[in-house]
């Protein structure tokens with residue numbers, strides 16, 4: 099994978115992967131790398147961990163870009179913590195036909211639930227914000243960090259899901275029929291819907307239904323704006339300016355997730371840039387790597403003794419060494435099989451660094467590995 | 474009463490810290506102790522069966538045997554919803570018609586939190602099931618919940634629905650579900666973490682975010698701690714040692730890296746201990762090619778006795 103070129107050509111990088119593999123870390127390091135190469139980059143993250151947030155100056159204000167101080171000479175680095183609810187509110191404000199409609203929506207209980215943490219709305223709003231920022235054209239490069247993978251799939255579906263919900267015409271007719279027009283509407287809906295309606299009412303209660311009615315009525319006049327917007331977001335994500343990168347560790351489960359996600363991207367015709375295999379255990383062995391564990395242990399013990407190490411210490415060192423080699427071998431086997439399954443798709447290995455990565459110096463240690471070419 | 478005598482243990486934590494591994498180990502430990510245990514996971518993320526050597530993963534909604542005394546169940550929200558409707562409406566044909574209707578499709582595709590609610594509802598229903606002799610059908614139900622962000626959304630849902638649906642059956646049941654989740658005698662929340670900066674920070678954050686929900690974790694499981702293969706006393710020696718051969722050099726570098734990792738972990742454990750007095754159970758890092766029944770057993774052997782001791 100040639101990250102150097104990617105950074106130079108892409109305007110949007112979306113970073114996905116399963117839980118804890120290093121998405122946030124990689125996103126920040128990519129943006130940092132771009133900034134150091136002269137670009138104006140902004141990393142957008144959801145739920146940043148505290149110390150990284152602190153390092154990037156994200157702690158005080160959500161939803162606003164902060165400049166991260168860098169040594170002079172390069173470009174500029176910005177970071178932003180996304181706030182789904184604010185983005186949603188802004189969208190409503192923008193598209194609501196009247197001030198009254200706007201207030202009705204913002205006050206509605208269902209809207210309150212929809213716009214905060216629930217059911218894919220966070221994912222959708224991240225995309226929405228990304229689009230907004232891209233439109234503004236302040237940054238050369240936007241790097242979007244996403245929540246763990248299966249939910250990142252909601253990114254793909256979310257625009258459809260949300261617009262489907264708000265434009266659910268069948269539902270709207272049903273609801274309007276039920277509450278507005280009274281019996282007449284119900285009769286017009288036919289017997290099947292009447293039964294369905296009554297049943298639904300028994301299960302979810304009248305308040306829920308009336309909130310829903312209100313919500314859907316209030317959204318009237320906004321459907322077109324929303325739909326247009328969702329289509330624009332989708333086409334930006336699908337075109338050449340965007341690239342999706344997958345992050346995984348060299349472990350079995352996250353790799354399966356990455357493969358699954360890659361296939362979904364291909365199906366959805368979204369631009370796939372490759373897989374970053376993060377936290378690969380460094381192999382300190384050269385030519386000797388093919389020897390058996392027992393042989394390695396013997397050789398290590400002999401050489402450690404030769405260097406003057408006491409036998410008990412040498413024994414402990416050899417234990418740590420062999421434990422490490424188990425992980426090295428595991429990583430190698432898993433990366434090889436991943437590479438085979440990916441065929442010609444790009445893959446980049448990034449080593450597991452000693453010491454956590456949670457500040458700018460940490461990111462600087464990671465950066466050269468991300469920007470290494472060849473692999 | 475020990476932690477393993479709860480009806481439901483909900484396992485959550487930051488992504489990738491080992492929630493699935495820990496949930497499986499809890500289930501296995503309970504099964505070893507002679508309790509009947511059921512491991513529940515969300516179908517789209519189903520992994521558990523694989524850990525017990527069942528290939529292909531469980532078919533959603535179908536309980537499968539994983540081990541003596543231990544079964545697994547993958548919940549698929551859409552399926553659970555249809556099941557629920559059949560129950561609620563008492564007429565299958567009606568439920569099917571409703572579930573098939575376009576309007577209902579719209580509602581469930583995007584209705585906020587509905588999927589979370591039926592998932593928890595299904596779990597609540599499992600705790601209510603009785604055998605013909607009136608015994609509870611399930612012993613311990615271990616839930617491999619989603620990672621913290623979505624896990625918290627899951628826990629918040631029943632209360633949210635109390636707000637949205639002010640009457641009707643959903644209201645009543647949301648109340649029952651919310652009570653089950655908050656009842657420390659029946660339910661325990663198990664927070665899994667690793668001794669790394671970001672997972673520890675997220676854990677502390679989660680503890681704070683549980684409080685306003687009226688919820689509290691019972692125990693912190695710190696997973697994947699490096700064993701003390703080389704000791705702090707070896708540090709100085711290792712710092713300057715340069716053996717002549719490649720293997721010896723590689724061994725020294727591996728040992729140094731092991732020490733560095735242990736130092737990091739010790740620091741993060743300290744941060745955790747200083748910030749919360751919750752009981753902690755520590756699990757070892759397993760140096761294995763992948764997690765399988767042997768690995769889960771190793772974790773269960775540590776976790777079982779510790780959970781048995783916890784109130």
Ligand SMILES: Nc1ncnc2c1ncn2[C@@H]1O[C@H](COP(=O)(O)OP(=O)(O)OP(=O)(O)O)[C@@H](O)[C@H]1O
Nearest residue numbers: 117118119120121122123450451454455488669671
């Ligand atoms: N190459 C690396 N070497 C060492 N540590 C790393 C590396 N990459 C990431 N880490 C560490 O791994 C942990 C998890 O990383 P991070 O939070 O970026 O993952 P994530 O995929 O964003 O997680 P989540 O799914 O919870 O959002 C952090 O503590 C981070 O410091």
Ligand SMILES: Nc1ncnc2c1ncn2[C@@H]1O[C@H](COP(=O)(O)OP(=O)(O)OP(=O)(O)O)[C@@H](O)[C@H]1O
Nearest residue numbers: 117349488489490491492493494697757758759764
């Ligand atoms: N104690 C341990 N020692 C070594 N590896 C472990 C340990 N526990 C878990 N792992 C490995 O860590 C990875 C993540 O574990 P697991 O799938 O249980 O995490 P999770 O929290 O359920 O992840 P997700 O958020 O993706 O559901 C797996 O590859 C697993 O094999």
Ligand SMILES: [Mg+2]
Nearest residue numbers: 121122243244
């Ligand atoms: Mg993250």
Ligand SMILES: [Mg+2]
Nearest residue numbers: 492493518520
């Ligand atoms: Mg899991």
